[in-house]
Amino acid sequence: MTTSEQLLNRFIDEWTAGRRPRVREYLARLPDGPARDELAERIDSWLQIAPTPAYDDAARQAIRSHPAVGPLLEHGAARGAWTTIVPRLRRRAALSSTDVAAALIERLDLGADNTPRAAAYLDQLETGRLDPSRVSRRLLDALGALLGVSSAWLAELASPRHPGAPAPAALLRSDGDAAGSLRDDLELLSRAALTPAMDELDRLFTGGRDA
Amino acid sequence: MRRWWDELVIDVYDRMDGFVGTAHRGRLDDDEHELAVAMALERFARKLIFTFRGTSMGELVNATRTLAQRICIDVQRMSVRAHLYDGPSFDAPPESGGAWDAAAATQRYEDEQRGAEALDFLRWALPQLKAERRQVLELTIAGADLAEIVSELGVSRDNVYQRRSRALRDLAKLKERYDA
Numbered sequence: 429m430t431t432s433e434q435l436l437n438r439f440i441d442e443w444t445a446g447r448r449p450r451v452r453e454y455l456a457r458l459p460d461g462p463a464r465d466e467l468a469e470r471i472d473s474w475l476q477i478a479p480t481p482a483y484d485d486a487a488r489q490a491i492r493s494h495p496a497v498g499p500l501l502e503h504g505a506a507r508g509a510w511t512t513i514v515p516r517l518r519r520r521a522a523l524s525s526t527d528v529a530a531a532l533i534e535r536l537d538l539g540a541d542n543t544p545r546a547a548a549y550l551d552q553l554e555t556g557r558l559d560p561s562r563v564s565r566r567l568l569d570a571l572g573a574l575l576g577v578s579s580a581w582l583a584e585l586a587s588p589r590h591p592g593a594p595a596p597a598a599l600l601r602s603d604g605d606a607a608g609s610l611r612d613d614l615e616l617l618s619r620a621a622l623t624p625a626m627d628e629l630d631r632l633f634t635g636g637r638d639a
Numbered sequence: 640m641r642r643w644w645d646e647l648v649i650d651v652y653d654r655m656d657g658f659v660g661t662a663h664r665g666r667l668d669d670d671e672h673e674l675a676v677a678m679a680l681e682r683f684a685r686k687l688i689f690t691f692r693g694t695s696m697g698e699l700v701n702a703t704r705t706l707a708q709r710i711c712i713d714v715q716r717m718s719v720r721a722h723l724y725d726g727p728s729f730d731a732p733p734e735s736g737g738a739w740d741a742a743a744a745t746q747r748y749e750d751e752q753r754g755a756e757a758l759d760f761l762r763w764a765l766p767q768l769k770a771e772r773r774q775v776l777e778l779t780i781a782g783a784d785l786a787e788i789v790s791e792l793g794v795s796r797d798n799v800y801q802r803r804s805r806a807l808r809d810l811a812k813l814k815e816r817y818d819a
Contacts, residue, residue, distance in 0.1 A: 429797060429800060429801055429804070432804075433800060433801065433804040434800065436800075436803075436804050436807070437799075437800035437803055437804060440779060440803065441784065441785050443653075444779065444782060444783075444784055445784055448653055450656070450660070451656065451657040451659075451660030451661055452660045452665065452669075452672060455660060455661075455664055455665050456665055460664075460665060460666075464664060464665065465664060468660075468661040468664045469661070469811055470804065470807045470808065470811070471657065471660075471661050472657075472658070472661040472662075472704075473807045473808075473810050473811045473814070474807055475654055475657045475658060475661065475700075475704070476700060476701065476704060477697075477761060477780055477810075478654070478780070479780055479781070479782050480650045481653075482782070483649070488649055491649050491652050491653070492645075492649065494652065495673075495677070496652075496673065496676050496677035496680050496681075497648060497649075497652050497680065499681075500648045500680060500681075500684045501644075501645055501648060509681050512677050512681075513674070513677050513678060513681060516670065516673065516674040516677065517674070519670060520670070520671065520674060520717060576717050577717070584685060585681065
């Protein structure tokens with residue numbers, strides 16, 4: 429039996445037992461070339477027909493806590509998607525938050541003295557402390573160009589997940605506290621009424637899509 | 640509904656991670672791999688699950704696989720641009736029109752997801768496998784572990800491994816014929 433066959437079977441055994449084998453780790457055991465390609469094809473065939481493993485509680489918790497999975501389980505939350513993906517895109521482009529802020533400021537012709545505030549806004553977005561659904565389209569266009577993705581994709585990341593799903597929406601309505609939600613909205617409006625006027629940078633980050 | 644969704648996400652994650660892994664075969668680094676998985680899961684949650692027109696888990700797995708492959712290609716392209724391109728500049732984009740286009744990517748996988756039906760394929764393909772290979776594969780798909788298969792069929796562990804590898808190889812060839 430070849431090494432590739434042995435690895436394939438170990439992978440299947442681990443999968444079936446719910447031990448969550450990682451494809452990358454298995455492929456890395458073979459040099460880049462025909463043997464690795466063959467193993468990848470066999471594992472791919474397996475994954476197409478493989479039953480869902482009987483995960484134990486620890487495995488289920490490990491999946492739930494993965495950075496890419498957690499946001500999907502936060503129903504109706506949009507911030508998770510932004511915080512998971514945008515920092516990776518930024519790192520992929522080998523840029524710091526300050527680099528991005530400086531480039532945005534230059535692009536949008538806002539004056540270099542605004543760079544620290546822009547960097548702070550970006551940091552708030554990446555850490556989930558600022559709602560990305562309020563970011564302006566102009567800023568998304570500029571950010572998308574900088575990170576190498578379309579602004580449409582960024583806008584999608586920034587929008588609430590499951591916007592039109594009928595069944596989950598009905599469930600969320602039944603789970604929600606209408607009075608509490610209304611109280612929060614009123615408080616938000618009250619705070620907004622007392623907040624000083626926004627400048628151009630504030631509007632780009634918090635003024636909504638058309639700002 | 641929430642519980643159903645949570646179960647689906649838990650089920651899909653390892654498979655998506657695996658499909659991304661088999662698609663790039665080690666050619667993405669760890670960070671790129673994680674980015675591809677995150678983007679694919681996000682796309683799964685935002686688009687695929689709402690536009691999916693299939694009726695079986697097999698079809699969903701097939702659509703998931705197509706999605707993972709497409710996202711991998713997009714991330715690979717992004718990486719190529721990042722490596723070719725020395726520093727960001729808005730005025731001189733590395734590749735005109737090369738930014739990842741969500742709408743186009745969605746259309747690509749939606750077009751393909753209507754293709755093969757995994758369960759139909761298995762019904763068609765399994766009878767064509769040699770009996771000894773089919774038995775091992777059917778038991779594995781049914782969730783039997785290695786010891787149970789060895790006991791059920793009365794063969795050695797190496798024999799089970801060999802039959803299973805060959806069954807999957809045969810299945811891949813049959814899939815090519817099936818898709819043609």
